[in-house]
Amino acid sequence: MTRMTPGAERIVVVGAALLDGGRLLAARRSAPADLAGRWELPGGKVEAGERPEDALVRELREELGVDAEPLGRVPGEWPLRTPYVLQVWTARLRPGSPGPRPLEDHDELRWLTRAELWDVPWLDQDVPAVREVTARWRAGV
Numbered sequence: 001m002t003r004m005t006p007g008a009e010r011i012v013v014v015g016a017a018l019l020d021g022g023r024l025l026a027a028r029r030s031a032p033a034d035l036a037g038r039w040e041l042p043g044g045k046v047e048a049g050e051r052p053e054d055a056l057v058r059e060l061r062e063e064l065g066v067d068a069e070p071l072g073r074v075p076g077e078w079p080l081r082t083p084y085v086l087q088v089w090t091a092r093l094r095p096g097s098p099g100p101r102p103l104e105d106h107d108e109l110r111w112l113t114r115a116e117l118w119d120v121p122w123l124d125q126d127v128p129a130v131r132e133v134t135a136r137w138r139a140g141v
């Protein structure tokens, strides 16, 4: 018989390291109040039965109006508030995709060069993930 381990429920939030021309897209949250004004990797919760890459494409379409292609998982997983954990994929815009617009959840977007990466106040919980992205980015991802 399979038993659920108490406290084992865990919901994955996928974040996109959307890269274009050597820049990374950062998005400023407009809600909820405790996260508003801080910057994150756009994305959202993976739904039951959904593949994380599919969730990423869906969330980027809903939130930014773009047609994105996931490239690869950034190794690691970062705890958010229970029961959420953040996983990150690198991604790029498919040819012909509209440019990103802040349609939901965000009120400002910025394409950051490497030199500008730490100019925005990232959510605290995103900092280790963004650091990991940088390591990959440096390696040419």
Ligand SMILES: Nc1nc2c([nH]c(=O)n2[C@H]2C[C@H](O)[C@@H](COP(=O)(O)OP(=O)(O)OP(=O)(O)O)O2)c(=O)[nH]1
Pocket (backbone or CB within 6 Å): 013, 014, 015, 035, 040, 041, 042, 043, 044, 045, 046, 080, 081, 084, 086, 105, 123, 125, 126
């Ligand atoms: N998308 C995203 N969410 C993050 C990041 N860091 C972080 O703490 N979060 C939090 C904010 C939210 O509490 C949760 C994701 O919720 P969301 O509002 O973006 O996802 P969603 O569109 O699927 O949510 P919902 O409105 O359908 O409930 O994870 C991040 O880098 N990207």
